[in-house]
Ligand SMILES: NC(=O)N[C@@H](CC(=O)O)C(=O)O
C-alpha cells in the first residue's frame with residue numbers, strides 16, 4: 001500500500017457479495033462494479049433464481065457480454081439453494097468450475113427469496129456433500145418467524161440456526177453475509193477460521209434513524225435492516241480490527257425507483273457507484289486508512305484460498321458530491337432511475353481507473 005495524505009494506491013479489491021440483476025439493469029449496473037473490483041461473488045436471487053448449471057453458465061455469459069471490452073472482471077457464480085436442490089447437480093457444477101459457492105436464503109427472508117430453504121434440515125444431504133467436497137456456504141442470516149422482531153432476526157438466526165449448523169458441520173466453509181449486529185461480530189470473531197463475514201458500506205455509515213429522518217426514507221431500507229448505533233459502531237470496530245474473518249462485500253442491490261418508492265418498497269441499497277470510496281471514508285474517519293487494503297483486497301481471497309490480485313487501484317483525495325440519480329437508458333420508462341447510496345452527500349475520495357502494478 002502506498003499511502004500519502006492525498007492519495008492511496010493499493011491492491012485491487014474484490015466484492016464478495018454483489019447483486020448484478022439481469023437484462024438491461026445488468027447492463028447498467030455492471031460497469032460501476034467492474035471498474036473497481038477485479039472479482040465479484042454474484043448473487044443468484046434472480047427471478048427465477050439460478051439453480052441449475054445451465055442457468056449459471058448463461059447468466060455468467062450475459063454478465064461478461066455486458067462488460068466493455070477492456071474490462072478484466074471475473075464474476076464468481078453462486079447456486080441458489082432450495083428444498084429441492086440436488087447435491088449431485090451442485091457438486092457437478094462446483095467441480096466443473098461453474099459454481100463458486102452455494103447461497104442459503106431462508107425462505108421469504110429477503111428479495112427473491114420465496115424459493116429459499118424452508119427448513120435447514122431439508123438440505124442436510126446437500127450440506128454434508130458441501131462439507132466433504134469443500135463448497136462454501138453463503139448465508140443470508142435471518143429468521144423469518146413473524147413473532148421475531150425484525151431487528152432481532154439476525155441475532156436469533158445465529159443462536160437458533162447458525163450455531164447448530166456449525167456444530168453439525170464443523171469443516172464446512174461458511175460466510176455469514178452482510179452482518180449488521182454486535183452479536184454477529186462477536187460470534188464470527190470467536191468462531192473457527194471456517195466462518196467469515198462480509199460487511200457492507202451502508203451498515204458502517206447509517207443506523208436505523210436514517211430510515212426515518214424527517215419522514216420515511218425507503219432508500220435506506222435494506223435487509224438485514226440497519227440497526228441501533230451500537231451495532232454500527234461494533235461493525236466499524238470489526239472492519240478496522242485487522243481480523244481476517246471480516247472482509248468486503250458491498251451487497252449493492254439496485255431496485256428501480258418505482259419499486260423503492262411504493263407502499264411496499266423493496267429492500268436493497270445501490271452502493272456500487274461509490275462503494276470503495278464509501279469504505280475509504282469509514283477507514284479514514286476511524287484513523288485506520290492503512291487497514292483498508294487488507295479488508296478490501298486480502299482477507300477475502302485468503303479466506304477462500306484464492307490468489308491475491310496483482311493489479312492496483314488509486315484513490316485520490318478529491319471531495320465530490322455524489323449524484324442524486326443514476327440515470328438509466330431509454331429501454332426503461334422515463335420515470336425510472338436508481339438512487340445511489342450517499343446521494344447528494346460529499347465523499348472525500350475519488351477513484352482513478354485501475355491500473356497494472
Ligand atoms: N440486501 C437487500 O436488502 N436486498 C438484496 C437481497 C439480500 O441481499 O438480502 C436484493 O437482492 O435486493
Ligand SMILES: [Zn+2]
Pocket residue numbers: 110140177178223224
Ligand atoms: Zn441477503
Ligand SMILES: [Zn+2]
Pocket residue numbers: 017018019043251253
Ligand atoms: Zn445481498
